[in-house]
Amino acid sequence: LLSEACLFPQAAPQPKPPTSSSPMTRHLPDAVARAQQPAHGAHAKDDGACGMERTSPTTSKCETPISPSELSKHAKPGDAWVCVHGYVYDVSRWHDRHPGGSALLLEYAGMDATDQFELFHPPHAAARLRSLRIGRLESEECALSTKGSAAADYRALRSALWSEGKFEPELRFYVLKQLLVIACFVGAVGALWCDEPSLGRRVCSAALLALSLQQAAFIGHDTLHNGVLRRRGHRPARAALAQFNAGV
Ligand code: HEM
Known part of the structure; x- marks a missing residue:
């Protein structure tokens, strides 16, 4: 599944612009589903997006039809369009601010x-x-090409997992993990806390230190990938947790 979607992006099928009754939209998280809705009737909330709408309310810029061949012509840094869920986005002037990196x-x-x-x-x-x-x-043709394909199955599975809450961060798990990291670190120092530590104590200290550093790296990693604290309001706490663990 991953190889089709990620390693061979050109082979990834292009979906039909969603309708409110499509299975994808039904299962996707609210924010995603909202972003997929056609712009009709939602102009006032668009907050500057698709600016032409204000001057031309009947022919929304968000709904301007774009052919796949036109899309494929915009494939360089200064002129880059991408398609997501059947809508086309111009990232020419935004790609260098993409948090996942411009190159990607x-x-x-x-x-x-x-x-x-x-x-x-x-x-x-x-x-x-x-x-x-x-x-x-x-x-x-984009919609037709997804029928029966692995990509369609993958999307359905992912949507179902989202709706079951499987991607929600488990804060309790990370609190326990953080305590384990601290306990291992304290244990590593404690094992050497004597005048002449024996070989056994040194080995024990080294093992505990290695375990705490390795686990801290995982917490730092997961935090930076929004796996621990996801909400916008959590940003300062997320930064502190990531700095501490990745720094350690
Ligand atoms: C127009 C299309 C795109 C937009 C608007 C967009 C937007 C974003 C935003 C807002 C974030 C930060 C999310 C956060 O708060 O953690 C992000 C992160 C990221 N994006 Fe994108 N992105 C786009 C396309 C892509 C594509 C095509 C890829 C890769 C194949 C990609 C890969 C990533 C990665 C790897 C991250 C970092 C995720 C993490 O830290 O876990 N993005 N993108």
Whole structure:
């Protein structure tokens, strides 16, 4: 599944722009589903996105049809479009601010990056999409190509796992892990706390120190990938936790 979606992005099928009754939309987290809704009737909330709407309320810029061949022409840093869930986004002037890195985003310039987007982003990232939207992919062939494919199964599975809460961070688990890290570190120091530590004590200290450092690295890693504290309001705590553990 991963090899199809990530290693061969050009082979990843392009989906039909979603409707409110599509199975994808039904299971996706609210923020993602909201970002997928067509712009009709939601102009006032679009917060500057698709600016042409204000001057032309009947032909929304967000709904401008764009053909797959047109999309594929915009595949370089200064002129980069990507397609996510059937909508096209212009990232030409934004890619160097992408938190996941400019190079990674530009890998998918001119292509469909729906599965990659779903794979790497927490739900709130979908809000960022809105201001970049320039139109929707016009082709029906994208929807047809997903039928029966591994990508369609993958999307359904991922949506179901989201709706079951399987991607929610388990704070209790990390609190216990952090306590374990601290306990191992204290144990490592304690084992050497005498005038002439024996070989056994030194080995024990080294093992505990290694365990605490390794586990701290995992906590730092998971924190930086939003696996521990996900909400926007958690940013300062997330930064402190990541700094502490990754620093250690
Ligand atoms: C227009 C398309 C895209 C937008 C608007 C976007 C937006 C974002 C945002 C807002 C974040 C930060 C999320 C957070 O708060 O943690 C992010 C992180 C990231 N993005 Fe994207 N992204 C796009 C496309 C892609 C693509 C195509 C890929 C890769 C194939 C990608 C890979 C990543 C990765 C690896 C991260 C870091 C995730 C982490 O720290 O766990 N993004 N992106």
